[in-house]
Amino acid sequence: MTDRFEKGLNVRKDVLGAEHVARSMANVSEFNKEIQELVTSWCWGDIWTREGISRRDRSLINLAILTAMNRNHEFKVHVKGALTNGCTPEEIKEVLLQTAVYCGVPAALESFRNASEVLAEWEQETDGSSGRA
Incomplete structure (x- = not known):
């Protein structure tokens, strides 16, 4: 996993709750794996971590x-x-x-x-x- 993904995963857990994120990640399949990685890295890792x-x-x-x-x-x-x-x-x-x-x-x-x-x-x-x- 990338640093962006890890940062995003931590922010996602902080905001939405570890339990919610664990449920989302438990539902990852080969089909939807890339979208979960994109959301976690881009939305949560790049945008939600900005200081603006x-x-x-x-x-x-x-x-x-x-x-x-x-x-x-x-x-x-x-x-x-x-x-x-x-x-x-x-x-x-x-x-x-x-x-x-x-x-x-x-x-x-x-x-x-x-x-x-x-x-x-x-x-x-x-x-x-x-x-x-």
Whole structure:
């Protein structure tokens, strides 16, 4: 494995959780191996490790982009990542309200539904306390 891959794998685990990443990597096959390596090296190793903006800000940007693209599975994964990166439910709500104007109300409504599910799970995992699990 390359240094980029290893850096990316570490950031991916920090943001999305080691358990989530382990599940993703356990599902790697000969067919999808290259895309997992690309995502880990490029997205997480090259982009998420840059110093230009914080992980917290990257998370908020991802939520807006994933709402615009209607990528619900990835959106849910990144809501949890946003919480891990220190984003508050209030900040997530504000981003989703912003997406209603620029991406459309149906997309924002779907993201609100998905975020509500993740926030409820987060509250249970953290025993109702705010912040990291």
